[in-house]
Amino acid sequence: MPKIAVFLWQSLTKYSYKRKLVETVRFYLPLHTVSHNSNGNLYSNNRMITDLVKSGSLDTAHRMFAEMSERDVITWNIMISGYYRFGFSKESMILYIRMVNSGMIENSSTFSTVLSLCSSEGFYAQGLVVHCKVIVLGFSRNLYIGSALVDLYMKMGRTDIGYRLFRNLPERNLAAWNVVLRGVCDTGRSKELLRLYYEMKIDNVEPNGVTFCYLIRGCGYERFLDEGMQLHCLVTKNGLVNSNLFVANSLVDFYSACGSFFDAWESFNCIPPEDVISWNSMVSVCAGNGYSTDAIEIFREMQFFGKKPSASSFLGFLKLSSATKSLLLGKQIHGSVLKLNLNTTLLQSSLIDMYGKCGDIESSVAIFESVPERTLECCNCLMSSLLRFGLNEDVIELFGLMVDGKIGYDEASLSTTLKALSLSTFASTASCSLLHCCSIKSGFKYDITVSCSLIDAYSRLGGIEFSRQVFNQIASPNVICFTSIISALARNGYGVECLEMFDTMTKNGLKPDKVTFLSVLTGCSHSGLVDEGRLVFHAMQTRCGLHPERQHYSCMVDLLGRAGLVNEAEKLLKDTPWQGDAKIWSSILRSCTIHHDEQAGKRAAKILIDIDPEDPALWLQASNFYYEIGDYETSKEFREVAVARKMTRDIGQSFIEVLDHG
Structure with missing residues (x-):
């Protein structure tokens, strides 16, 4: 059986425990009818529905659709894509399910729309089912469907399968390349992104502004300043800096991520003052890098030019407030957010986080309780705030409420709860194993953050053998993974094993950081390994160039x-x-x-x-x-x-x- 088919079967099995993706929904029809011949020519009816959808009259289009005595795949496609285009993703998916249940066979347009829907809305389980149908009906070689499948698996985090599907495309046009570049960019792997760009040039595919946006943004993740500056020269040569505002703004974000504030300022000055995105980006950049005076001045100029600040501007200020522990600034920003009625989920989450970091846990909880709809982001921020104040039992209780309330959880929720559990006086390895099962069941078994949290939690609760098992299951452990297991061994008095793991780490070509050396020294201290400790302390300065x-x-x-x-x-x-x-x-x-x-x-x-x-x-x-x-x-x-x-x-x-x- 092909590997992709095996993965599909395993994934469908994994997702089967969840509640059904789509609940039964009825589209209520009004008592009056629409003035058209519902039994007329199918082609004419499809044209009428198309015109209604394009004009935004979805209700009228749906009533006409419901009264049609004859429908073909084009009829269904018009309605499915129409609901999806206007943001009614759930209704679009329900229509697709009704189409399949009616016995209608999909065509290439159906699959392109539905796969895009599954990718953008996170309907991954349904996307896997659609992939199976694509294979059965012989559409695997279709360029547009293949690109949509690549996007789906990239969004799922399965870049290995995404690559394989991408390599099997009959031809790789610019749109397909941009799909895979976006997927890799979202993972933050800058080296891989640049390697794909060189491969793209070998294929003689000319990049466009979208391509360069992904490449420039990707270079900012790992601070590849030289490579990003080379891309800057290239987009300047191609005239994209002056003609493409998205490219120009990506340069501002790139230089700010690399800590090159002067270059970020120069890039900002090249953008026309009419562009509100660049103003918000620069305010966020200045505030995020601690330049509070500059941020406030740009914020003032922005309002002078009549540009309304967006959520990103205030997010930068809230980040500055959190970093400097300036509760007064945070409260002022909170007041401005309320005045402008910017009640976005991201801002609410940032306010919860800001108050928690500034030591006002009461305000943090109050904002959380006032949120009309408790989202995963808000819950995660409150969990971090509660953990910071040592309210470990409250963190664990909140995790239970997230599960019971169908809010769900992600790798951040699991990691925070594991940390709280390891510090709780009522915890045990059995309770840690329960969260371990949750991570496996929800697909976070191979997440590095969750794995490291499990290693730490088990070791704090005396289950060092479980910590070893979790570490051994990591396919490609990085520096953080090795540091976690070394710290776990040190905490339990296994000094010799600490040194052995440290040796394995260096032989694998990984460079230890200051936290790694501290963990090894702790292990030597707890085990009385004086000579070994001296050597490690000396190697920290001479071999790795780290100052103690x-x-x-x-x-x-x-x-x-x-x-x-x-x-x-x-x-x-x-x-x-x-x-x-x-x-x-x-x-x-x-x-x-x-x-x-x-x-x-x-x-x-x-x-x-x-x-x-x-x-x-x-x-x-x-x-x-x-x-x-x-x-x-x-x-x-x-x-x-x-x-x-x-x-x-x-x-x-x-x-x-x-x-x-x-």
Whole structure:
């Protein structure tokens, strides 16, 4: 059996658990009739329906359609495409199902329309059924149907099947190339996108403005500045910058994604001021990159030219507010959104996210509760806000409401819930396995984000073997996947396995990042692998060119301190920006207490007290150290100071209000 046929069978089986895609819908007909001969010439009736659909009179067209005693495939196609063209996707799909149930055989136009409908509206299960019918009726070699199938599988995330169908097309015209380029662009794989572009040139297919939009946008995903600038030169040479506003705006977005603000500004200045898209893009770019003054100035000029700000402008401001934790700016933007009545789902979700990141969880919940229709995006943003505040049980409860309320969930929902579950006091590997089953059943088994969340959750709940199983099922693990399993092993004390996994990762040609090195150092620290830890710490700087941060030094100090090498830990900490860090010196003092190193401990206690003499916890730790080495008098003095400092802190604030009755 061909691989595509096997996939279709497996996919149809996977989707069978879901509720039916289309519910039974009746099109109610009015009591009066339409003035036409319903039993007249079929060709004439089709022409009349076509004219009614083109004029937007769908109700009248449907009444005429319902009264026709004879219909052919063209009649059905007119109504199906008409409803789809005017945005009534569900009604269009219902008509197609009624057409099939009536025994009518589809033609190429039917399949092109219905496959486009399935792609744009996410009716993937129905799309797979249509693909089966395409194969049975022998339309697989049709260029337009083949292109629609490529688009369907690209939207489903099955680029492998999309490629295979694309390669099997009888001819690959510009429209087909643009379909596959758009699919790859949406996945964010810039290298693959450029490779396809070179292949397209070998096929002697000339790109158009749409092609360049996908290519330029794709280069922005992985910050391919040089390649994007080459494309900029090419579109300038072809005159597309001045003649195609979409290409010009894609250049603004590309340069902003690459952090080249000057080039983004230059590209913006080349666009006529009449274009509202470029204004909104530039406001979003400035706000998104932290240029708040420039963003506000452009926003003011935009209104001066009479251009109405769109949701994208406010999304940039909300992003800036979240990044800077500026609740005041966020509230001002919220007020503007309400004033302009921009109640889009994306803005509502961003407001929920902004209030959560700015520490106002009450407003975040209030906006969520005021949303007329709770969407997946809004639920995901609220879940992230709740998780940020440590409300883990609320996150899990919200996930249950999403499932019960038929809202559904995606990879972000699953990842957030798994994180909350791993931090919950009531969780277990059994509850984690339940979410694991949900991910498999809903088709997210191979999603990298979900897999990494499962690895982390299982390891936090003591199921390290399950973490290993999830990792082993990942076909092509990337740096994030390896970091997740290394962190999981480190958390459970498998230091040797951490090093082995780290070695496997580097042999696979993957470059570890700072988080990876921190996970390996943590594993060495928990397992007492001092020599190995030194080598890893040294390799981080010499082989990978990464400068250690505070967490790396803290981990190394902890590793050396656990082994009793306190002097080496002190020497490592010297001449670093963190030599005045109380937490690191607290770790050194704790090691001195365990190993009864009096000299190093006295030095660490003095430095610790000097760093923050008002912190009673530091005095108490120093007191415990002196008690352990037998200096009871000093220990008593330090404890008295700690008690005094604590009392000062406790009574440092007063709610007594003195009223002047003068």
